[in-house]
Amino acid sequence: MKSKGIQVPQDAGLMGFDHIDVLKYVSPALTTVEYAVEEFGVKAVESLVSQIEQTAYPTVPLLNYKIIPGDSI
Numbered sequence: 001m002k003s004k005g006i007q008v009p010q011d012a013g014l015m016g017f018d019h020i021d022v023l024k025y026v027s028p029a030l031t032t033v034e035y036a037v038e039e040f041g042v043k044a045v046e047s048l049v050s051q052i053e054q055t056a057y058p059t060v061p062l063l064n065y066k067i068i069p070g071d072s073i
Contacts (some may be wrong), residue, residue, distance in 0.1 A: 013073035029070035035063055 008014045008028055014036060019034035043061040050056035057061060 007073050015073055019068050023070075028072050030072045031070035032068045033065050034068050035065040039063060 001012065001014075006012055014029045015028060016032040018037065019032040023030045023032060038058060043063065043066055044068055047056075047061065
């Protein structure tokens with residue numbers, strides 16, 4: 001974006017997903033969504049197994065998340 005002359009957040013907002021450590025070195029600080037990766041994986045496998053075994057209809061699990069504010073939006 002920088003090479004195209006687009007400034008964050010003045011021209012465009014930018015938000016990441018999965019608050020990874022390397023983001024603390026990005027400027028401006030990126031606003032991100034943090035979630036429980038392991039819980040997400042467990043729910044995905046449980047849903048897949050129940051669909052394969054035809055014991056349940058597909059569902060959309062609700063997972064906890066937290067927005068980590070930065071300077072990018």
